[in-house]
Amino acid sequence: MATDDTSAKAIEEAKDERLQKISPLRKALVRPELGAICGVIVVFGFFLAVAGSSGMFAPEGIMNWGVVSAQFAIIAVGACLLMIAGEFDLSVGSMIGFSGIIIALMSVTLGFPVWFAILTAFVIAITIGALNGFLVIKTGLPSFIVTLAFLYILRGLTIFISISTTRQTIIGGVRDVSEGDPIAWLFGGKILKGLFVWLADLGVIDKFVAGPRAGEPVVDGIPMLMVWAIALIVFGHILLTKTRFGNWIFAAGGDSVAASNSGVPVQRVKILMFMFTAFCATVFATCQVMEFGSASADRGVLKEFEAIISVVIGGALLTGGYGSVIGAALGALIFGVVQQGLFFAGVESSLFRVFLGVILLLAVILNTYIRRMITGER
Template identity: 40%
Template structure:
């Protein structure tokens, strides 16, 4: 009689699921920006001598930080399907309000900062309400706000100071404590790190957490991706978009406060023209112009690319005019890459 024997086979060692890992990476909006940042970093590190020095690092991080704070807030708004062309001038408006109240009205600087914050949030809420109430494109509504704030900044500043600058903030009551929050510095490895860099990190982390881990983050993607569908499933679209506009205004207040306390003065025309840089940084970071897709971390990386490139061109001894060519090329490349990533992500999710 033949006895059948049971043989056992040792299962093969499990191999890492490489395709699954690649799929998880390819759906991340910030992947293209990260690769671009590495390329820019390596390029200027190799061709220049000052890029990686403590002074060089301080310079490009400083440039990136205020741009990054705004780019992250603008990215969240773009994911929600809207634009804010008043974001740049808001940095000047909040600084002007703070400086006028602290210097010419004699208020404590903290009270002046609080009033400028309330002013910024009110303007942001107005923008959001107008967009949702009238149905007009946010491009048009915020362009009107941009022009109104620009005229208000120049008119009020000239009326009070007979010029276009408000100075003397360092002599205001409360400057020492407020300056420690918005204008202090620290030394890390020989590099001087401005307070705005810490604000940039905090704002980016908070925005990333909101988008990835909260119900409000889901609402942002929903209203940006398909507003009628979002409303049909009960998403509070009006509240969501108003809060997003208030978020860009809040970021403008942070940047304006950092600038006015660091410099001790504010120009009424400050920040004008930078709104397009914020949008470009958000697009480079993975945001689509059509909404519903993007990343706060990607926008922060997009701002880092700006800072490294702008200072890298200086360290390389090139004419700064080449920076605009870089911006145009970067924007076109980012749009193409982001569209490709979105289509690939949609195929993977199916």
């Protein structure tokens, strides 16, 4: 008995020694969010210096880049979980335009209640997401090819449906038919309006001095778009880090064969992740339709690549099995700050695309270095 106790103690001490050999620096370097955190610090520091006096960090300026960051974050969460599971979805951008047209067409042109149009759009989008996943699993084709095909299929269908029914690619009037709708507010409403009125009365937030909104605060609430972004980030983070299903996602992307042999339902995990990506794209589309009061067949162009870039900046590996929802959210924040920061700094907006290319290249190089540290490759 004493021998068993001594052996157990020796094993524990050996474990402790192995743990102590891992330096804090190495632990920090293998965190997926490291690059994104550094990027956030650099970007905020830069724009504080060059655009801090232009109102970028005033309440209305914060709301501007906050909304843009939330847009990126909504689709980045879905893309992040799918990429960690080892797959891509290039149809996200087309799904945004497709879902928006479905909502506007059903509610404005066909006269269905807005809540029914929204639910229908979600059902159709999630079904298409499941079809994407099913085709990837059953055919063995790369998800890049399957979803690239759906990128064109959905974009073509969106334009065809819009033109064949309304003779135009933009369908307006959604705001009028959504008045009083029980679900529309969840995507186009605002919360904490009373708080912002109170802050305006205290002088913390400016008020409009002329026009129909004279006396009202320039920031009158937090859009539901931002609420959705925060909710999806929290949900995705908890799912990935606190649940068994999250472990399955990592396993499916790390080594699907080994995971399957260990009892992980790899096929089901991947199909569900394609469905969740489609869900996030439809949330984005619905919020846009409610915000602008219209849908356009060309909305969502290149959003799939912006979502992937946000995830890569957040530390996810292109090979799957490694990543972080928090990192993807920070990547989206970087996008939003830079896109609006260039405007506040008076810089040509086309340079935003230059930034995307540069930051993607740097992120891939950093992630490759991290992967080699983890795996011991040279």
